[in-house]
Amino acid sequence: MLLLWTLLSAVVLGGCTTSVADTPDAVTPGSGSTVPTASAPPTTSTPTSTSSAATTTPTTPPEPTSTPATTPTTPTTSSATTTSTTSSATSSTTASWPASLVALGDSVPAADTCDCTGFVERLGPQLQAATHRAWSVHNDAVSGYTSGDVLDDLQDPDVQRDLSTADLVVVQVGANDLDLDQVGDPDCDPVATSDCYTQTLDQLEGTLGRIVDGIRSLDQRPDLQIALLGYWNVTVDGQVAAAQGSAFVKASVALTEATNAVISGVADRSGSIYVDTRTPFDGASGTRDATDDLLDDGDHPDGSGHALLATAVMEALQRSGAVEAWTRS
Numbered sequence: 001m002l003l004l005w006t007l008l009s010a011v012v013l014g015g016c017t018t019s020v021a022d023t024p025d026a027v028t029p030g031s032g033s034t035v036p037t038a039s040a041p042p043t044t045s046t047p048t049s050t051s052s053a054a055t056t057t058p059t060t061p062p063e064p065t066s067t068p069a070t071t072p073t074t075p076t077t078s079s080a081t082t083t084s085t086t087s088s089a090t091s092s093t094t095a096s097w098p099a100s101l102v103a104l105g106d107s108v109p110a111a112d113t114c115d116c117t118g119f120v121e122r123l124g125p126q127l128q129a130a131t132h133r134a135w136s137v138h139n140d141a142v143s144g145y146t147s148g149d150v151l152d153d154l155q156d157p158d159v160q161r162d163l164s165t166a167d168l169v170v171v172q173v174g175a176n177d178l179d180l181d182q183v184g185d186p187d188c189d190p191v192a193t194s195d196c197y198t199q200t201l202d203q204l205e206g207t208l209g210r211i212v213d214g215i216r217s218l219d220q221r222p223d224l225q226i227a228l229l230g231y232w233n234v235t236v237d238g239q240v241a242a243a244q245g246s247a248f249v250k251a252s253v254a255l256t257e258a259t260n261a262v263i264s265g266v267a268d269r270s271g272s273i274y275v276d277t278r279t280p281f282d283g284a285s286g287t288r289d290a291t292d293d294l295l296d297d298g299d300h301p302d303g304s305g306h307a308l309l310a311t312a313v314m315e316a317l318q319r320s321g322a323v324e325a326w327t328r329s
Helices: 002-021 079-094 119-131 147-153 157-164 198-218 238-242 246-270 278-282 303-320 322-328
Strands: 099-105 135-139 168-172 225-229 273-275
Touching (some): 099 147, 099 157, 119 135, 119 168, 119 303, 119 322, 157 198, 198 225, 198 246, 225 303, 273 303, 303 322
Parallel strands (some): 099 135, 168 225
């Protein structure tokens, strides 16, 4: 009887020992790589043991993976999006300081003849929207100024201060240099070769060149842009011009074209940007009636006229690549 009891005990104890040995090490926290840690997400690999004991899970749940403090809060869906987001953020950071616009010239950029927002002041928010950076605007234009007046103004300490940090200088001047009382005079036809205007236009060419040189001497940064604006008409336009007769209209158009040729020539030779303003007002064919874009004097732009000028400047800056360069800088 004692021998039988001993044999039965050995069988029972041997079975229990086998069951414990079959329990996988993975169920003991910290004993293997299958236990999730805070530095890696929980693994989904299947335990190698197939015994029922393998389904046992740790009593202490794994710690959730924490999000590093440097993780962007904006979700991205691809590496391309991440690159684009980073590039955009970098551009926004590096272009956070204000850029500067300075205007020189006559009553058109001064815009004090119009109870409206002038094209220079309109350019500020348009440049900001296009370049994603703030812009300050310094309008140093004065009604009645000739090109000689603008050249003299480069000696003014306040103007020099504005120009010394300018990213863009807009210049529109030249119409007041001309003796407009001679427009339509048969003795001054044709305008391009008439002694009435050739000397004045030659002087305008030289003075504009010195203005550009003077601006660059005050602001020698290589990314400075200078925009020289032409005129839609150096005299009057629209119905006011038409009322003076066809000879006057013909002469005013010819004088405007000659003046614009001088301005665009200076722009080309000096590496500046020429802005065509005649096409927005008079159309590509020159037959558009500009009356609705001018004040009652037929000379100065009204609110819609200044909007046309601002658009013309922005389009010229876009074509030149200046806007893209300011966005990257």
